[in-house]
Amino acid sequence: MESPPSTNDRLSRPTTSNVLETQEQHFLGASLILTNEEKIVNSHIMKLKRFELEEGFKNDFDLIPARHFFEKLEQLNSSKLFQLIRRIPKGAVLHIHDSSMGSTDLLINATYRPYLWQNGRFEQNTPPTFLFSKTNPTGMGWELVSDIRNEMKADIYDEKLRDLFEIYTKDPINTYRSTNVVFEKFRQIFYTLAPIINYKPVWRQYYYDSLKVYYDDQINYLELRGVLPDVYDLTGKIYTPEEIVQIYLNETERLMKNYPSFLGAKFVYTPARFGGDDVFRGVINTFKSLHEKFPNFVAGFDLVGQEDKRILLLNFVPDLLKLPESIQFFFHAGETNWFGMESDSNMIDAILLGTKRIGHGFALIKHPLLLEEIKQKQICIEINPTSNQMFKLMEDHRNHPAAFLFADDYPVVVSSDDRCFWRAALLSHDFYMAFVGIASAQHDLRLLKQLAINSIRFSAMDKIDQNKALRKWEGMWNSTMSTLASDILSGKLA
Known part of the structure; x- marks a missing residue:
């Protein structure tokens, strides 16, 4: 029988503060060194963060990230911390869908045509x-x-x-009692919207206006996912996938011409994971043709659709393996709460197929071996906090598994998925939830900065364009830090 530790043994053990200090050295962004201006901003942003957390600690019913987004949206929008986060350049957007990237107002405006x-x-x-x-x-x-x-x-x-x-409702808890109910409403929105948004003049203008909205929010680059639906016009013409992509490219170049600091966009072809073998082979042939014709714009391939419907990535592997090695995969995977069921295997197959990024990866934390692969191969996880709550993967952002990824410097970015359908801001609502709800109370401005850097580093841009984008973002970031620091010192920012 072992003897109890001596007093000297106990005194030689690390203290709580030693452990916490060592742990914080592993945080995402911990290696970044802040400038004097950043330190001023950091001190202010942490004061605001601590205030909200302390108030929530007293009564977590009032903590914004602990409640449903719809229940706290008004309070969130008036939060001083949220308003500050809105002003911070967030880099690029890497996980959004074309038909929901803009705003409901843009869609309603289209119905006046x-x-x-x-x-x-x-x-x-x-x-x-x-x-x-x-x-x-x-x-x-x-x-x-x-x-x-x-x-x-x-x-x-x-x-x-x-x-x-929109899926917005004032009573989200009773309206959406299961993930399946949310997905059904979600599919209904797409079905209803399709004939409106797929009308060529709307399709073209909605995309351009959406890009402009992102640009106005200091986001200079984005990667959008799309299914390439049947776009039509008043003559009855149905446009081919090549013609649709050309519209995207034309509108992207138009914005870049009008706003030279905008760095562009890339497209990830994301057909639905439903359909038989013949349908999928047609999809693969379409993608190969698009990739050959638009190699610098059509960045990669993904599949979209509710994973819990048991249509697995494994079913498509034989055809996916026939694609050229130059094609990049950015698979949706792990957007599920099920552990050990069929849908839980999609992350394994995504990694085995060589995916560059994983969309959501919510279930990743349940797979230690996959976590090792993710870190070793630097496969980026696209975290979509608000979306995960919308689809009932979790109710309280403090329980989001990305907390582990933030705590140990995993390759992650934060994005906004289908944000238009639930009244979320471009990236700011998701950054807020990540910063206040998911991250440690000790995570500071360095986390937000690292997330922005990651969004460029893990984009589909080549290294030359990544470096160009990073320099552009650094200029925006430094300018913003200078302005914010000045506002804080002068008392303009309370």
């Missing part, structure tokens, strides 16, 4: 159907949107549209 028809009213059990057409579409019940809007009054009609285009 002429020749938009509607079949069905809002009070019916199924959502109305929309279509742009010069003449009344075939079938009963079609009415011009302009006529319905005039009848109902514009503000009332537009609010009905907003309810259709």
Whole structure:
């Protein structure tokens, strides 16, 4: 039987402060050294963070990250810490979807275009159907949107549209009682939106306006995922995938011409993971053609769709292995709470296929061997905090598994997924949740800075363009730090 430790043994052990200090040296961003101006900003931002955490520690029912996003949205938007985070340049956006990258207002504005028809009213059990057409579409019940809007009054009609285009509700807990319910509403939004957003003039303008919104928020580069749907015009023409990508490229170049500091965008082809072998082989052929024609714009391949529907990445491996090695994978994987069920294997197959990034990776922490691979191979995890809460993977951001990734300097970025559908800001809401809810109370400005650096470092840009983007971001960051430090010292920023 071992003897109890002596007093000298106990005294020679590390103290709590020693352990905490050593632990903090492993934090994401811990190696960064702050300038004097950054230290001033850091002191202020940590004061705001500690205040919110202390108030939440007294009553965690009032802690913003602990409650559903919809319940605390008004309080969040008025938070001084959130307002400060909005001003900080956040680098690039690496995980967004094309049809939800803009805003609901942009979508509603699109319904003011002429020749938009509607079949069905809002009070019916199924959502109305929309279509742009010069003449009344075939079938009963079609009415011009302009006529319905005039009848109902514009503000009332537009609010009905907003309810259709968003999953927002004042009672999220009872409205969305399971992940499947959320996904069903999600699919319904896409189905309803498709005939509106897939109309070529809307498609083109929505994409350009969305890029401009990101640019205005000091985001100079983004990578969007898209399914390349049937884009159409009033002549009845259905545009090919090549023509759709060309529209993207044209609008990207138009913004770069109008705003030279914008560094551009890349496209990740992300078809649905549903469909038979013949359908998927057609998808693969389409992607190969796009990659050959637009090698600098079509950055990679992904698959989208609810993983818990048991359509596994493994099913597509034989065809994926036939793609050229020059093609990069950015797979959605691990967006599940199930441990050991079929959908839990997608992360394994994504890594075995050589994915460069993993979208969500929520289940990653349950797989120690995969964690080792992630760190060794520097496979970036695209964390989407607000999205994960929306789809009920967790209710309280303090329980988000990315806390472990932040604590041990894993390769991660923070992004916003389908943020338009739940009224989230471009990146600021997700950065706030990461900083206050997921990260340690001791994580400071260095975390936010490292997340921004990572968003460029793990992008699909080549090294030359990455270095160019990093220099551009550093200029924005330093300028912002100088302004914020001045505002803090002068008392303008309380």
